[in-house]
Amino acid sequence: MPDRLTTIAGAHPLQLAFDHALEYIARPQSRVAGTATLDDLRSALGVELTDTGIDAATVIEELIEACKDGLNRSSGSRFFGWVIGGTLPSALAADLLTSAWDQNAAIYAHSPAAAIVEEVAGAWLKDILNIPSTASFAFTNGCQMAHFTALAAARHHVLARFSIDIEEAGLAAAPAIRVFTSRKVHTSSVSATRMLGIGSANIHYLATNDAGQLLPEALETALQQAGEIPSIVILQAGDVNEGIYDDFATLIPIAQRHNTWVHIDGAFGLWAAASPSYAYLLNGSHLADSWAIDGHKWLNVPYDSAYAFIAHPEAHQAAMSKGASYIVASTDARDPINFNPEMSRRARGFATYAALRELGRNGIASLVDRCCRFATQLTSRIGALPHAEALNTPIINQGLVRFLNPSPTATVADHDIFTNQIITAICAEGTAFFTGTTFQGQRAMRISVCNWQTNDEDIDAVVSAVETVLATAANQVAVPHHS
Ligand SMILES: Cc1ncc(COP(=O)(O)O)c(C=O)c1O
Numbered sequence: 357m358p359d360r361l362t363t364i365a366g367a368h369p370l371q372l373a374f375d376h377a378l379e380y381i382a383r384p385q386s387r388v389a390g391t392a393t394l395d396d397l398r399s400a401l402g403v404e405l406t407d408t409g410i411d412a413a414t415v416i417e418e419l420i421e422a423c424k425d426g427l428n429r430s431s432g433s434r435f436f437g438w439v440i441g442g443t444l445p446s447a448l449a450a451d452l453l454t455s456a457w458d459q460n461a462a463i464y465a466h467s468p469a470a471a472i473v474e475e476v477a478g479a480w481l482k483d484i485l486n487i488p489s490t491a492s493f494a495f496t497n498g499c500q501m502a503h504f505t506a507l508a509a510a511r512h513h514v515l516a517r518f519s520i521d522i523e524e525a526g527l528a529a530a531p532a533i534r535v536f537t538s539r540k541v542h543t544s545s546v547s548a549t550r551m552l553g554i555g556s557a558n559i560h561y562l563a564t565n566d567a568g569q570l571l572p573e574a575l576e577t578a579l580q581q582a583g584e585i586p587s588i589v590i591l592q593a594g595d596v597n598e599g600i601y602d603d604f605a606t607l608i609p610i611a612q613r614h615n616t617w618v619h620i621d622g623a624f625g626l627w628a629a630a631s632p633s634y635a636y637l638l639n640g641s642h643l644a645d646s647w648a649i650d651g652h653k654w655l656n657v658p659y660d661s662a663y664a665f666i667a668h669p670e671a672h673q674a675a676m677s678k679g680a681s682y683i684v685a686s687t688d689a690r691d692p693i694n695f696n697p698e699m700s701r702r703a704r705g706f707a708t709y710a711a712l713r714e715l716g717r718n719g720i721a722s723l724v725d726r727c728c729r730f731a732t733q734l735t736s737r738i739g740a741l742p743h744a745e746a747l748n749t750p751i752i753n754q755g756l757v758r759f760l761n762p763s764p765t766a767t768v769a770d771h772d773i774f775t776n777q778i779i780t781a782i783c784a785e786g787t788a789f790f791t792g793t794t795f796q797g798q799r800a801m802r803i804s805v806c807n808w809q810t811n812d813e814d815i816d817a818v819v820s821a822v823e824t825v826l827a828t829a830a831n832q833v834a835v836p837h838h839s
Pocket residue numbers: 438439497498499500501542544545594595596621622623624650662
């Protein structure tokens with residue numbers, strides 16, 4: 357029987373992984389977009405599964421080789437697609453330790469250190485994000501599950517007023533819950549309402565003002581009409597296209613007068629609370645009943661990191677607590693199992709703890725300020741190029757530009773096609789990576805800056821690459837393409 361840890365050239369598989377990881381994250385970065393095709397990856401990875409297995413080092417060597425062209429360098433400084441953060445050095449190292457330690461962070465009894473790290477980091481996060489210190493919290497795998505956790509607590513709370521114990525009685529015993537929000541709501545909140553049996557048909561989309569913020573009059577009227585119907589309001593702290601913030605200081609008191617629960621989706625936007633320059637966007641956000649935010653976006657913690665905060669710990673625990681005689685409940689410490697949807701779970705608190713310590717308060721503020729500055733620069737500089745236009749002035753770190761087909765007879769549909777083509781061409785060129793969206797009925801390129809490493813040099817290189825791609829594509833447009 358071969359020793360599974362013997363290797364290729366005597367290296368431990370972890371050493372191979374570590375060496376590769378250091379090389380992978382080193383600057384300067386090579387091209388951002390991966391080059392492998394679907395077929396390439398299927399054939400590289402779809403090897404025969406043997407009966408006897410192979411040595412561990414070979415597995416890792418071959419995994420690295422098979423994946424290397426199928427990775428987009430989304431943790432690098434020139435990745436501006438979707439809303440994607442990088443990996444701070446300490447957070448990446450702590451994440452690696454998390455795997456090596458392999459703790460089950462369900463209960464204090466299994467991993468005392470993991471439980472206390474969450475306790476400490478949870479308190480730090482509340483302080484930084486201007487969330488009441490009495491709020492309970494959960495470290496979830498993403499903002500989607502943070503919404504699920506928070507809205508499960510909301511569901512418990514709003515139905516308790518009707519003397520319904522929803523966890524015990526089930527939805528069949530409950531009146532339908534109504535959710536009020538605007539069209540700026542993120543799809544993950546909608547998914548959470550579906551998973552919780554609230555149903556997306558019970559979401560009522562209210563009118564917004566010209567700045568995209570939910571209109572207070574619309575909320576007042578809707579809640580008055582809802583009367584005694586149990587209801588939840590979902591507000592946005594940073595929407596995905598423009599980074600729009602609802603007016604919390606005006607809206608939350610209205611909701612409170614009508615006894616509703618207010619949930620804030622601040623997946624990335626809540627981090628603005630850490631910056632003295634942007635904290636004003638969150639005026640009144642501390643009045644909400646629950647908040648959801650990601651660590652794996654703007655805090656630059658590796659993936660599998662988000663947080664739910666709930667101002668009503670009893671509702672939170674009622675929705676999430678689980679027990680069994682074999683689970684050792686702690687009498688003094690916080691058992692994460694009582695706050696999270698999962699039972700067994702990765703000890704994801706270590707990476708957040710490390711990131712917060714590495715950056716400190718000022719480091720987080722500076723990260724926020726830098727990303728916002730770069731988003732503004734990229735949007736205005738790309739928007740000023742021939743055949744481009746900026747569609748917004750970023751509120752925070754999210755910009756939008758559009759590319760214009762140079763043909764004098766080009767239609768809106770031609771500009772849409774041209775915009776899609778330019779996004780694809782920029783990614784193929786390799787200096788940077790962007791993704792598209794439909795904004796006010798037209799195709800646009802999103803500019804989302806979340807990475808701790810992005811610097812002035814990156815911005816210059818990216819603008820120059822976009823300029824070249826755009827000029828080349830514009831020269832090739834002979835006749836507008838009508839579909
Ligand atoms: C505003 C907003 N809310 C929620 C989410 C969902 O977050 P996650 O992908 O971590 O579940 C995202 C993801 O981009 C987002 O931008």
